[in-house]
Amino acid sequence: MLPNSNEIQYLCRGTADFELLPSLPKLTPFSQQACDFLAELSSEIMKNPESRQYPDVITFGFFCRKGNVSRLKEAYQGKIENRLGRGVSFHIAPSNVPINFAYSMVAAFLAGNACIVRASAKPFRQIDLVCECMNRVFAQDRFKSLHDYITVVRYPRSKEINDYFSSLSDVRVIWGGDATISEIRQSPLPPRSIEIAFADRYSIAVFDAKAMCAAENMTQIARDFYNDTYLYDQNACSSPRLIYWLGSEEEAQQASERFWTAIHESLQGKYTVEPVIAVDKYTAACRCAIDLGAEIKPWRDNLISRIRVSHLRADVIDYRCAGGSFFEYAATDLNALRDIITRKYQTISYFGEIKDKIAEFILSNGLSGVDRIVPIGKTADFTLVWDGYDLISQMSRIIDF
Amino acid sequence: MVNYDEILSIPPYSMDKDQKHTFLTGVLKELSAHHYENCEGYRRIIDGLSYDIAATESYYDLPCLPVRLFKEYELRSIAEDSVVKTMTSSGTTGQQVSKIFLDREASANQTKTLTKIVSSYLGSTRLPMIILDTSAIVKNRAMFSARGAGILGFQMFGRDKIYALNENMELDVEGLTAFLEKHKGEDIFLFGFTFMIWQHFYEELKKSGYRPDLSRGILIHGGGWKKLVDKKVSPAEFKAALRDVCGIQRVYDYYGMVEQTGTIYMECECGHLHASIFSDVITRRASDFSVCEKGEKGLIEVVSVLPKSYPGHALLTEDEGIVLGEDDCPCGRKGKYFSILGRIKNAEVRGCSDTYATKFK
Structure with a gap:
């Protein structure tokens, strides 16, 4: 029985009885129904005038469009034909990224699962907006039968409710970091169920200094970097904390001046530094000066805090600070990354023709972290391979014959 | 080197x-050089910048140091064995507290400076004193903090002291009645922490x-x-409420912090906090730490001539305030006068009576 049911707010209510969910037919990955539903959801979102106020909603709508989903499906050809969704998926979305719940749900749905999604308890309009669009699609006759597969809820912290949804789950997906993971893990899963947990991670950027000096479109670069960092107060796990300049001292010097000048320009009128962030950033820089012997690069104002280190100490990431605080390091090779990269590192974003070099470095050194290598500007783009997991494969099972 | 006897003889x-600008620049520059020589943490920050x-x-x-650094690092410019006193900010269990290291000279100078500032309000004769707090506060070493x-x-400005609250934080009505009977017709000095006064006295x-x-x-x-x-x-309601329950007219707030003990900022008769010549406040914009205009809200930097045993002579606080004017307060005191708006949002909870207050939430 569902406990404390009056604490649960339904944003999109599929099944009336959660106990029936385990007996719903499992869908095949990229089933026709699921793809059709997403295409319809996409157009519902795109034609809603309110969506335009929220770039993240538009990006999600764009992700769900027919062309993109077919392209994603194509990439799985030959890998999904003998698979079915695992069954019921239960998602705990992060509290700070409004639209993340929707991607988690789409990945599970595309893998063939029914979804119970706990969206952020904060009243983000984006969440309601997407759910309203979904409800309109489910109201159409041809999608009515699919509605049982999708439920989106909000509820305050409650172990009882977590216990209940977990007890129904074949797959549990936890976003939101280490503290949430250990809290949710207090609720047991059935023996055969699996869990995908997205822990606290940190990311870095590797920029080819020569390429940066020669780059023509600094405005685009600045926009890309903004999306990687300031857009989420540099607080996303994919936001770079460290800029690793690949090149000689002089090249790095030149490239960084050029780069930060462009970033600074792009931040004008777009980003404001709250007093608490200004103090946090300055305090972090002082800590780095004391413990790491760092150089605090002077800048015109408090938008960008640059902390230049002459060697990368293993614990450098512990000195991080959000809101526009960056470690900088320069070297002609990637070797210093060996000293810092642990399983806590997620994304390397790059600029210049250095993708293969970075990938080769991670693979040949057998590093325990870094699951994604993406161009500058793409760190927050959702893909079905995330944090080192292929979500479609993880959330479906193989029928071997 | 900084001559404190000379400095402390100035009204x-x-x-x-x-x-004041010439005076403070001279002293603070000298102190900076002193800390650069004697405190490695300070030197690294100056070099880093x-x-x-x-x-x-x-x-x-x-450069000013963020006050939070004193919670995370033991910053001192004297040898460990010259430390005679370590002051800490109030903090509940689990919360980090500031640690401020004093040698004999620093400790004595704090007392002398506080005396100079406060006696310009109280006069130089000691008054009968009521401490609006519990007697347990100085008995209990664990509670001994800011x-x-x-x-x-502040005890040194009073005589014949009593505590208004007993060890269970209850009002000592009997003691107070006897005390007031004894000192009928005399001026009485009262001291306490703002929140404690409100919660347990008012x-x-x-x-x-x-x-x-x-x-x-x-x-x-x-x-x-x-x-x-x-x-x-x-603040106005605080004063009015106290007047209602005990008829008190003269109520002065002060602004100060354990990191710069001694150089407090007293509220004058016009309700403004005042900087003495021994210290100053500078309000800074969060956007670039540039100096605010008069009347503009900003982050508070405090400078003080006293901190010589630890590099706390120029500090960036986590408070916001407004400088209201300089040299022209109707009360006649020279120097800047200002008001404090409170802690910046989401910063750590600091302060003296504030940590106790969390229990009452």
Whole structure:
């Protein structure tokens, strides 16, 4: 029985009885129904005038469009034909990224699962907006039968409710970091169920200094970097904390001046530094000066805090600070990354023709972290391979014959 | 080197803007050089910023240290064995506290400076004193922090002291009645922390109906307004409420912090906090740490001539305030006068009476 049911707010209510969910037919990955539903959801979102106020909603709508989903499906050809969704998926979305719940749900749905999604308890309009669009699609006759597969809820912290949804789950997906993971893990899963947990991670950027000096479109670069960092107060796990300049001292010097000048320009009128962030950033820089012997690069104002280190100490990431605080390091090779990269590192974003070099470095050194290598500007783009997991494969099972 | 005897012979509110600027720049520059020589943490920050102390032309340009660093690092400019006193900010279990290291000279100078500032309000004769706090505060070593130190520091302005609250934080009505009977017709000095006064003195008086006559009282209180802001009590309401329950007219707030003990900022008769010549406040914009205009809200930097045993002579606080004017307060005191708006949002909870207050939330 569902406990404390009056604490649960339904944003999109599929099944009336959660106990029936385990007996719903499992869908095949990229089933026709699921793809059709997403295409319809996409157009519902795109034609809603309110969506335009929220770039993240538009990006999600764009992700769900027919062309993109077919392209994603194509990439799985030959890998999904003998698979079915695992069954019921239960998602705990992060509290700070409004639209993340929707991607988690789409990945599970595309893998063939029914979804119970706990969206952020904060009243983000984006969440309601997407759910309203979904409800309109489910109201159409041809999608009515699919509605049982999708439920989106909000509820305050409650172990009882977590216990209940977990007890129904074949797959549990936890976003939101280490503290949430250990809290949710207090609720047991059935023996055969699996869990995908997205822990606290940190990311870095590797920029080819020569390429940066020669780059023509600094405005685009600045926009890309903004999306990687300031857009989420540099607080996303994919936001770079460290800029690793690949090149000689002089090249790095030149490239960084050029780069930060462009970033600074792009931040004008777009980003404001709250007093608490200004103090946090300055305090972090002082800590780095004391413990790491760092150089605090002077800048015109408090938008960008640059902390230049002459060697990368293993614990450098512990000195991080959000809101526009960056470690900088320069070297002609990637070797210093060996000293810092642990399983806590997620994304390397790059600029210049250095993708293969970075990938080769991670693979040949057998590093325990870094699951994604993406161009500058793409760190927050959702893909079905995330944090080192292929979500479609993880959330479906193989029928071997 | 800084000559404190000479400095402390200057009347606390006697210098105008230009005189004070020259004076503070000289002293603070010298202190910076001293800390650079003697405190490795400070040296690393100055080097990290590539700042040249010798080229300093104004104390406004000196790098200031974020106060939070004193919670995370043991910053001192004296040998470990010269430390005679380590002061800590109030903090509940689990919360980090500031640690401030004093040698004999620093400790003595704090007392002397506080005396100079406070006696310009109280006069130089010691008055009968009521401490609006519990007697347990200085007995209990575990509680001995900024609150205890504040009480000890202000005790020297009083005589024949009593605590208004017993060890169970209850009003000592009997003791107070006897004390007031004994000192009838005399001025009385009262001291306490703003929130404690509200919670345990004012609220109790209001409840009990006991109305002591403190019309000849002079109350000095500090420790911050955060918890009273939460209770929607303004400074004006605080004063009016106290007047209602005990007739007290003269109530002075002060602003100060354990990291710069001694150089407190007293509220004058016009309700403004004042910087003495021994210290100053600079309000800075969060966007670039540039100096705010008069009347513009900003982050508070405090500078003080006292910190010599630890590099706390220029500090960036986590408070916001407004400089209201300089040298022209109707009260006649020279120097800047200002108001404090409170802690910046989402910063760690600091302060003296504030940590106790969390229990009442």
